[in-house]
Amino acid sequence: MDKLTIFSGNANPVLAQDICKSLKMKLSEVFVGRFSEGEIRIKLGENVRGKDVFVIQPTCSPPNENLMELLIMIDALRRSSASRITAVMPYFGYARQDRKDQPRVPITAKLVANLLTTAGADRVLTMDLHAGQIQGFFDIPVDHLFAVGVFVDHIVKLKLKDLVVVSPDVGSIKMARAYAKRLGASLAVIDKRRISPEKAEAMYLLGDVEGKDALIVDDLIATGGSMIEAVGALKKYKARKIFAAISHGVLSGPAVENIDKCKDLEKIFITDTIPLDDHKQHPRIKVLSVAPLLAEAIKRIHNEESVSCLFD
Secondary structure, three states: OOOEEEEEOOOOHHHHHHHHHHHOOOOOOEEEEEOOOOOEEEEEOOOOOOOEEEEEOOOOOOHHHHHHHHHHHHHHHHHOOOOEEEEEEOOOOOOOOOOOOOOOOOOHHHHHHHHHHHHOOOEEEEEOOOOHHHHHHOOOOEEEEOOHHHHHHHHHHHOOOOEEEEEOOHHHHHHHHHHHHHHOOEEEEEEEEEOOOOOEEEEEEEOOOOOOEEEEEEEEEOOOHHHHHHHHHHHHOOOOOEEEEEEEEOOOOOHHHHHHHOOOEEEEEEEOOOOOOHHHOOOOEEEEOOHHHHHHHHHHHHOOOOOHHHHO
């Protein structure tokens, strides 16, 4: 592990520290500041020549700042003769535009993949991509981890009765199936019609939830509109207790206010891929750490060991 070096930008330094704690090593020093006009200024605090370097930087809010920090840090590492540079992106931003589903729109996920490669990243480690096919946008190796194990370990302790896992839309069926299989639960799907990028209206529920505890699973929660519609649909079909497990707590706009108003939601579990700011804290939001999982993946990649067992 002598050659292993870990840096962090400003996006989620607490997660980076927790990962280093799991690996029993120190976070490497780097200055990440700004010039007077706002341009990002970076200076590495130690020699990285010949080192296996991991940069922990989710591209969460503010996404432009955090993405540019990551790209500039990768460039600095490449020019400092690092042996290998791995971009550890627990949350991969700009992933929601992953195809041309309308005329005259970009594919931002592919653009970010190109930027990372051009900057000098040799591989990417990420978690619960908005769409699994984003891995194919890269010409470098991508290790795609899943938070399902972290959530399942916690949910099992709740000892929920007659559990049904609910996909809030057709796109999340594969994820919901993985949870249902691990939890030995049944599966339900909400068929919704999206009115706008921020607002969706739940339409029909496929599956039986009457008298059962329900667990809504999804990869991210932004304003919370989709989840509230899902909770309303589940209550309409007489579900008992309703929980949610969401990998990335973006929690933008009125998200916390919406969660507060949604009294039928018992608890929402999110991970620390994105830091939960103080003003977003809520008694019904519980954060579970993915630091041990990311630490194990980093250790295996560094030691040239298989990471596939972590994908399950």
